[in-house]
Amino acid sequence: MRRHTVATAAICLLGTLWYLCWVAFTPGPVAVGYLFMPLSMGIAGLAARSLRRAVPPAPAGRRFWVLLEICCYLFAAGFTLLAVAAVRTAPEMPAMPPAGAALIGTGVLVAMWGVAQVPLGVTSWYERGKQWLDRTIAFLGCVTVLWHFGISPMIWASEPWTASAVSVLLLACLFAAGSITKVAYIAGGPVDRTAMRLVASTGLGAAAVALLAVLGGYHGILPGQAVCMPVCGLLIALAARRQMRAAVEAPRGAANVWLPYLAVLAVDVPVVDVLIRARFWAPGVPEGRLMVAAAVVVTGLVAVRQYVVFRENTRLLREKQESEARLRHEATHDPLTGLANRALFRRSLEAALATGPATVVLADLDEFKTVNDSLGHDAGDGLLVAFADVLRAAAGPGAEVARLAGDEFAVLLPGDTAGEAVAERITAATALPLGEQRLLVQFSAGLATAARGTPASRLLRGADAALYAAKQRGRANWVRYADGMERPASAHARLGGDLRRALDAGEFRLVYQPIVDLRDGRITGVEALVRWEHPDRGLVSPAEFIPAAERTGLIVPLGRWVLRETCRQAAAWIAAFGPDVLDKAAPNVSVRQLHDPDFAADVAAAVADSGLPANRLVLELTESAVLRGQQVSRVLHEVHAMGVRLALDDFGTGESSLSLLRAFPAAIVKLDKSFVDGIELDEPGTPAAEARQAVARAVVQLAGALGLDTVAEGIENQEQADRLRRLGYTVGQGYHLGRPMPAEQLTEIFAARRRVAAAA
Structure with a gap:
């Protein structure tokens, strides 16, 4: 890669030095100035070939570099024909031979096809359509500038250029605009973004040639051939070298989103130029109409893009609000039954006690573990959902029903509503089989009521003590809390802690009862x-x-x-x-x-x-x-x-x-x-x-x-x-x-x- 880069750089330097000497001393025929471009493009093709051999790229990358290599060879052949024509017409500058124009035009088309095949990593139709809208805006903006300052003056010149020359430059300008808009959206992939930027810059060489030809007329052709055009080969060689280096480096950069807005500013430049030069609606020159039409189209597309962005932002905002609402619901509700969870129930209980008395009913299913162990967790989940529906119906409007943990549920009844009626309704509902499995289950419940200002933790402890007392009396029972009822429950809880300590301390002993032959x-x-x-x-x-x-x-x-x-x-x-x-x-x-x-x-x-x-x-x-x-x-x-x-x-x-x-x-x-x-x-x-x-x-x-x-x-x-x-x-x-x-x-x-x- 270094040899190819040095060689193309040397050719560009020689072309520049030759042109400076030619201008200063006129040492020789102009045909020499047409030799630098085919030499530069030929070496650039060899650089692309060496890259494919040294670092075999991915299929998409390989296709791009093969097409670019073919483009270089077509350019070298086309400009070689132009150099031969220059020798024949010396000392006059030659016209572009039709065969050379065909080869160069084909090379531009091949390059455009290669650039178009580089993937951008967009899969959805929505994103692809939005990107094409952005690229169309940018493309029209670039083409408008290149047309106004390069192609249009050549077409409407007093001495029109040949059709082959205009066609080649037109294709080159289209390639430049397309490449620039393409490379702006490459954030990574099989072709390095910097390498693509260098390849896209070659189109600007053609634009520079067109600008020199317009500004310098007959004398602007030779510097374009000897100085500007060979730079295209150097850029391609540099791109190949960059691609080889990118094979061992992490991808960098991100796609540009500002290019469509820059294109709007670019369109304004030729419009301002038309107004300043007073060529608007000039007879026989439709330049003003074209500029205004281009400006209208670009600004209209930008308006469409803004509408698309507005719609997308509205959708994103709605999705964010829905996501936040869903997260809030998930943070405060049980995912299985849809009931409030312990945290939400606690907040509701504290709010109820802050304004007045409240009653809590704690209920759980008897032998629920047996259902899980014998019928499986799916059956157990179905039973929990069915029991939650029973509690909703039994609690009635105005009550808060929650699943605290496992098979433990709670009902909050604000005011001085008696919980006994709710317990009776739950008993009546559980007398019938529940769930898809049609299971006949029983429940135990503890009831407790507290006055306004009572701490929520005290009311919950009372209901829990009543639930424990109900289970001690037997299954399918419910009990209202009375003073002192929490003492057996707390003693039972302390007993569990003592058991853990006793296991660690070795306080357990075994005794053996004889089994005797009668x-x-x-x-x-x-x-x-x-x-x-x-x-x-x-x-x-x-x-x-x-x-x-x-x-x-x-x-x-x-x-x-x-x-x-x-x-x-x-x-x-x-x-x-x-x-x-x-x-x-x-x-x-x-x-x-x-x-x-x-x-x-x-x-x-x-x-x-x-x-x-x-x-x-x-x-x-x-x-x-x-x-x-x-x-x-x-x-x-x-x-x-x-x-x-x-x-x-x-x-x-x-x-x-x-x-x-x-x-x-x-x-x-x-x-x-x-x-x-x-x-x-x-x-x-x-x-x-x-x-x-x-x-x-x-x-x-x-x-x-x-x-x-x-x-x-x-x-x-x-x-x-x-x-x-x-x-x-x-x-x-x-x-x-x-x-x-x-x-x-x-x-x-x-x-x-x-x-x-x-x-x-």
Whole structure:
């Protein structure tokens, strides 16, 4: 690239020096002045060719540089014919040969086609049309100036120029105008913007030649040929060099938006010139008409463009306003139900309390998580939308309904409106199936009313305490807040925090209740039960802290600890007293644990780390935990495949106990305590005795037919044990057979049993 640039620059310098010498000394014929242009364009074509070989451009860029190379060769050939004609007509200056004019004109058309093919990165019809409007304005402005100062004087001169010369210059001027308007809108792409600007500048060389010819007449032709025209080759060589450098540089610049307005000013220049020279409506010279017409067209197009810009600005402003309104709505409303969110509800509540009393109804769906787990989140979302519609209808006009979080909703009733009527309407509406799934659901609600000036947080705490009280009383219930009602709720909340601390501090202990062979009283297994030794409250009942652990999700890490500790202790007993010391160690598993994605991995890790044989581990599950959908079923089958046994606890109390034995991979069924209580008091022959014993007998026979083991729970005396043994039960559990005890006490029992066996 440097060689080509230096060569074309040298040719331009030589042409300039020759012309200066010719003017000063007239050293030789004018034909020499026609040699510089074909030489310059020939080298420019070689520069374009070298560029394509050195840096293979993208297809669009390659097409542009190929067409530009062809243009250079056509120019070189056309001006070579002009130089030959100059030799023949020496010492007079030659006229443009028709063949040369055809070659040069074809070269200009090829260059125009190449420039037109450069992509601008505009895809939409709207943007493309707007850009074409801008480019038309700019093109007409440029053409008007070039026509007025270059082409028109040649056409209307006293001695008219040849048609071939005028045609070539006209095409060159059109190329200059088109290139300038094109390059103004190139911000990047396969052809570098600076390189395109250099190529576009070549058209100005033709305009300069035309201007020199008009101003200098016969004496203006030679400087145009020797000085101005060779610069076109230099510009093309510089453009090729710039394109090569752009291949390793980031694109720069942006499209110009001021060009159409500059074109309006450009049109005013020839109009002013016409007025100054008093040529307006001159006889036989339609120059004034053309200038005025061009000015009218350009200004009219600019007016159209301004209208388009106005329309676009109006559209952008409308879209901005709609976007802002949408963002405000999204920031204050729930996207699923369209109800107000917590932030908007809080502001509405504060505004209502600032002007008068207000009532808040907090409501949530009972067992909503069961719907999500069993039917999927789509069904759960549909249920939430349907319940939101119920609340809207029940609240009536003037009320504010909001979704606070999950399945928790709130209704704000301004004034002293009683919330009981709203709760009754919600109860009546939820008595019918809701949503596309036609689900029959229940809800719990808490009501609270506060006077004017009451802090919103206090009213919300009261409604929340009432909701907690309603749930404590049972599902499908609603309660109005009364003084002191928040104390159990706050204690329950503090209990959750204490649970987290207790887990970290290691305050939980395991006790083990023996599972005994009813025939000889031998301990065959243990059930692991968790206890909490609170540093201040002492021993906390599982009935108190297990529901809190379930609600807060801490049951998952707590259950993981129980599982690992049970496996560790059972493996230690087997290692100390032999494999016959116990057949099973059974921790309880909650439904929240079964939904934990790591549960199966936790079981495998607990068995592997402790060394406990997998078939000695028994996981006890309730029927309600098992009936939780495909996810739970998959996890249970995965655990069963490890060799771990599964026990169905509280068997006989659910609605699907018999069907569960076929779908659930159970190894053990545990007869619920309700069928054992009082079994020894029933007199033979009475209906109650026959029914109680029939259930117990049916369970053991069904389990035997399916190859399952049975355990009778809740045995409180020897009479119950004897009756169950006669019914076919061989294993039992209860306070009569053994209370839950620490691991150390069981260790002493196992040690004593081994000493007795050794003595025997």
